[in-house]
Amino acid sequence: xxxxSQHEHPAHPADGPSVPAYGPARVRGSRRKPRKKTLRYVAxxxxxxxxxxxxxxxxxxxxxxxxxQGTDVDAALGHDRPAQQRDGSMNIxxxxxxxxxxxxxxxxxxxxxxxxxxxxxxxxxKTHQKASVVSIPxxxxxxxxxxxxxxxxGAGAQQAMFNSSxxxxxxxxxxxxxxxxxxxxxxxxxxVDFKGFQKLIDELGGVDITTHKAxxxxxxxxxxxxxxxxxxxxxxxxxxxxxxGVGDGSDLGRxxxxxxxxxALIHRANTVDPLSSxxxxxxxxxxxxxxxxxxxxxxxxxxxxxxxxxxxGISPDDTNMVTMPVTYDAQDxxxxxxxxxxxxxxxxxxxxxxxxxxxxxxxxxxxxxxSPVSAGS
Numbered sequence: 001x002x003x004x005s006q007h008e009h010p011a012h013p014a015d016g017p018s019v020p021a022y023g024p025a026r027v028r029g030s031r032r033k034p035r036k037k038t039l040r041y042v043a044x045x046x047x048x049x050x051x052x053x054x055x056x057x058x059x060x061x062x063x064x065x066x067x068x069q070g071t072d073v074d075a076a077l078g079h080d081r082p083a084q085q086r087d088g089s090m091n092i093x094x095x096x097x098x099x100x101x102x103x104x105x106x107x108x109x110x111x112x113x114x115x116x117x118x119x120x121x122x123x124x125x126k127t128h129q130k131a132s133v134v135s136i137p138x139x140x141x142x143x144x145x146x147x148x149x150x151x152x153x154g155a156g157a158q159q160a161m162f163n164s165s166x167x168x169x170x171x172x173x174x175x176x177x178x179x180x181x182x183x184x185x186x187x188x189x190x191x192v193d194f195k196g197f198q199k200l201i202d203e204l205g206g207v208d209i210t211t212h213k214a215x216x217x218x219x220x221x222x223x224x225x226x227x228x229x230x231x232x233x234x235x236x237x238x239x240x241x242x243x244x245g246v247g248d249g250s251d252l253g254r255x256x257x258x259x260x261x262x263x264a265l266i267h268r269a270n271t272v273d274p275l276s277s278x279x280x281x282x283x284x285x286x287x288x289x290x291x292x293x294x295x296x297x298x299x300x301x302x303x304x305x306x307x308x309x310x311x312x313g314i315s316p317d318d319t320n321m322v323t324m325p326v327t328y329d330a331q332d333x334x335x336x337x338x339x340x341x342x343x344x345x346x347x348x349x350x351x352x353x354x355x356x357x358x359x360x361x362x363x364x365x366x367x368x369x370x371s372p373v374s375a376g377s
Contacts (some may be wrong), residue, residue, distance in 0.1 A: 002006040032260040067289035070299025077173035088126035089353045091184050093175055095119055117163060118258060121178065123350045131314050132356055133321040133345060135255045139335050140326055145180050147173035182347040188298045195290030198233035203287045206230040207268045212375050217245030246372050255323050256371040262374035263316040316375060322356055323366030341363060346347035
């Protein structure tokens with residue numbers, strides 16, 4: 001299938017409303033890399049509004065603010081958390097929930113509520129020029145802490161599937177579980193569900209990928225021949241949900257697809273010109289802010305714009321993606337167990353704001369095969 005050509009366009013990060021501090025102070029390096037337009041969906045819309053001018057700007061900006069759902073993670077978790085990193089680096093928990101709300105059974109039935117179907121820890125280094133992403137398999141057996149919610153307390157468990165933490169206590173419980181297992185404080189979290197993800201990809205006009213072998217998964221409905229493809233929302237969602245059509249049929253193969261798709265999504269973002277159509281840019285920002293949920297410190301359009309500006313210099317080539325080191329559970333073929341020493345090395349590298357050593361993931365069953373998909377076409 002054809003793909004759209006990429007063009008370079010100048011960015012104007014100073015245009016737009018002022019952005020209050022939302023995370024750790026940035027430590028600037030002595031050398032600056034060329035600015036790249038990555039992960040800036042909200043920034044595009046804001047820039048379009050500013051250029052459009054007029055009395056409708058303030059109203060539209062308030063409308064975007066009203067789209068975003070926020071959770072007060074600090075209030076839910078209290079003070080029993082890892083200390084914040086003071087070196088300017090930042091940790092963000094990225095969640096993809098499997099909520100079927102509003103999908104009318106299209107993505108399966110029999111699932112009560114929502115679970116953390118996808119979880120990635122995004123570590124942005126102190127220069128905000130490089131990033132590490134650690135995927136946490138949803139089927140990992142972990143110690144789940146007791147979580148308090150507005151509806152009461154959710155009991156802890158010595159051994160529970162990682163993705164059950166969301167079902168027990170929502171995003172705050174998932175944050176608490178990740179912090180307990182990693183020793184890293186999450187500065188923010190961002191979440192998207194099935195329906196919102198599909199709409200966002202459609203607004204972007206699809207994402208370009210290359211498959212290195214055929215992928216066919218009757219459960220997700222995905223059927224791709226080897227070669228180049230531009231995936232629109234429905235097929236993109238099927239790709240990141242696919243697990244039975246790749247690898248050993250577990251969540252580990254799906255994680256490889258998700259990591260490749262994120263890089264393809266960044267590539268696609270680079271081709272969008274925010275100045276060509278202010279109305280389209282606003283539509284994209286409107287969809288993005290309706291799509292995501294966030295912690296209350298990040299749940300506003302200007303805070304998301306500030307985050308987007310901070311991430312704009314990180315390209316796919318500057319992003320290292322790994323899977324938390326795990327091994328198969330001998331007691332249950334459908335589950336995996338953390339490799340404690342190797343996992344400690346991964347999390348310790350992030351705590352020290354250092355690159356994750358390749359040797360830390362060598363024994364992990366999650367990084368033993370090549371991804372069947374790559375970014376671009």
